[in-house]
Amino acid sequence: MTAHLTGPVAQEIAQRLQLALAPESLQVIDDSEKHRGHAGHDSRGESHFTVEIVAERFRGLGRLDRQRAVNSALGDLLRERVHALAIKARAPGE
Known part of the structure; x- marks a missing residue:
């Protein structure tokens, strides 16, 4: 069910x-490596997901309420x- 987990922050998000x-x-x-050198990049990693x-x-919820x-x-x-x-939040069947 859950894929692409890397470190403790990703695991905490999933949990x-x-x-x-x-x-x-x-x-x-974890998209952090794609943002190396950009504003907000954390040298510890696990900053962008x-x-x-x-x-x-x-x-029945709109995009904003899902977020x-x-x-x-x-x-x-x-x-x-x-x-x-x-x-990227969806209801089943969407």
């Missing part, structure tokens, strides 16, 4: 999303550790 949204499908992709998530919870649900589940990680997060 929080599993608990909050019970996704049918979840991929957490893409999350691809399919969850029943998203049915808010993901952001809410991640909370302090977004403030303290993650510089950029691309979200």
Whole structure:
């Protein structure tokens, strides 16, 4: 169900999303290397991510509400550790 996990931040993202949204499908992709030398790059790595998530919870919600649900589940990680997060959130069958 969850693929592309690398380090502890990616694992924490996946764990929080599993608990909050019970996704049918979840991929957490660490894009940090693509941003080496850019603003917000963290030398520790794990600063830029893409999350691809399919969850029943998203049915009937618009794009902004889906992103808010993901952001809410991640909370302090977004403030303290993650510089950029691309979200691809869908309901089953979309």
